[in-house]
Amino acid sequence: MKNPLEAVCIVDFTHMIAGPLCTQVLADLGARVVKIEPPGGETSRNLGNVRFQGHTSYFWSFNRNKSSYVCDFADQKDLAALETLLREADVVVDNFRPGTLARLGLSPDRIELLKPDIIQCSVSGFDPADPDFLRPAVDPVIQAISGAMEVNGTLQAGPLKIGMPVGDALAPLYASTAILFALMRRSADPGKPQRINISMLGSLISAMAPHDFAYRLTGSFPQRQSNEHPQICPANTYQAADGRYVTMFAPNDKHWQAILDSLGEDAACLARHATSAERAEHRDEIDARIRQVIASRPASHWDERARRFGALIVPVNGLREVVSDPALNEIYYQRLPSGAVVAKSPIRISDPPEPLLGPTDPPPLGPNLRD
Numbered sequence: 001m002k003n004p005l006e007a008v009c010i011v012d013f014t015h016m017i018a019g020p021l022c023t024q025v026l027a028d029l030g031a032r033v034v035k036i037e038p039p040g041g042e043t044s045r046n047l048g049n050v051r052f053q054g055h056t057s058y059f060w061s062f063n064r065n066k067s068s069y070v071c072d073f074a075d076q077k078d079l080a081a082l083e084t085l086l087r088e089a090d091v092v093v094d095n096f097r098p099g100t101l102a103r104l105g106l107s108p109d110r111i112e113l114l115k116p117d118i119i120q121c122s123v124s125g126f127d128p129a130d131p132d133f134l135r136p137a138v139d140p141v142i143q144a145i146s147g148a149m150e151v152n153g154t155l156q157a158g159p160l161k162i163g164m165p166v167g168d169a170l171a172p173l174y175a176s177t178a179i180l181f182a183l184m185r186r187s188a189d190p191g192k193p194q195r196i197n198i199s200m201l202g203s204l205i206s207a208m209a210p211h212d213f214a215y216r217l218t219g220s221f222p223q224r225q226s227n228e229h230p231q232i233c234p235a236n237t238y239q240a241a242d243g244r245y246v247t248m249f250a251p252n253d254k255h256w257q258a259i260l261d262s263l264g265e266d267a268a269c270l271a272r273h274a275t276s277a278e279r280a281e282h283r284d285e286i287d288a289r290i291r292q293v294i295a296s297r298p299a300s301h302w303d304e305r306a307r308r309f310g311a312l313i314v315p316v317n318g319l320r321e322v323v324s325d326p327a328l329n330e331i332y333y334q335r336l337p338s339g340a341v342v343a344k345s346p347i348r349i350s351d352p353p354e355p356l357l358g359p360t361d362p363p364p365l366g367p368n369l370r371d
Contacts, residue, residue, distance in 0.1 A: 019095030142167030
């Protein structure tokens with residue numbers, strides 16, 4: 001079967017994480033992604049101090065299956081070459097601060113003059129209707145404004161940033177979905193340009209459900225509870241006898257029974273808390289008993305018991321456990337031609353079998369576009 005994206009050309013003006021992840025999703029699916037970089041390369045080539053073959057872990061993680069060309073926007077010959085490329089493009093993606101492309105001579109209107117049916121997608125910090133639309137934004141800023149930091153952490157520590165860059169990661173997934181929709185719409189109704197804006201803040205606010213909805217109903221929000229859940233018990237992390245931690249979650253009575261079966265006779269006294277409401281009311285008692293039981297055996301013991309009874313109890317992995325697990329490496333990671341091991345696209349499609357494209361290494365900084 002012909003890949004429906006193999007004829008799609010995406011001009012990629014992105015940098016850092018949010019933009020490059022969007023175009024990498026589409027590159028993995030077979031689109032031709034042409035990365036346009038300033039002289040010296042885009043920001044993430046030199047972001048951080050962990051490097052492989054000259055480029056940082058950030059660049060390696062979000063730029064596979066792309067080509068690279070350098071364009072100096074101050075050079076009229078470079079700009080002319082770029083406009084030639086845009087006339088052949090299907091999609092343009094950027095995550096500059098709003099207005100940057102226009103100041104460089106490529107306003108949305110100008111791009112549509114070059115290619116009347118172009119799809120333009122901008123990933124910004126804030127929605128165009130937001131008074132803060134023109135403000136700069138990075139992941140910690142978005143986590144703070146969205147409320148994500150406020151619901152994370154403990155009473156002692158105060159608000160905490162989530163360790164993964166969730167503000168950067170969610171927006172590009174919405175963006176790639178919107179681009180695919182726009183391509184389908186263009187196929188059904190050709191000839192019209194489309195403009196897409198995906199905000200990091202809007203994306204992360206969408207992930208705040210159901211906490212925001214609960215607050216609207218009650219006017220209050222439970223205090224920060226670390227790994228606990230404000231409405232569900234047990235929902236916590238406990239230290240096992242070998243020093244490792246296990247996490248546990250009982251969203252309903254069925255899963256509570258599986259946890260009791262896994263914990264065995266030492267937790268039989270907790271069976272009287274049969275409903276979610278009762279368990280929430282006796283949270284301290286339940287947590288204390290489970291903490292004692294979990295501490296009596298190593299994490300591997302509880303993992304084996306949980307698998308036997310179908311309970312939501314799992315060891316908390318560190319990166320050491322993740323990268324050394326043969327099954328996780330086989331299923332969720334891939335080795336690039338350079339030898340670098342990076343996360344594999346989680347998309348699995350039956351026909352054609354994955355991977356749809358590549359993998360290829362992230363590109364070295366390419367030649368000048370006009371050459």
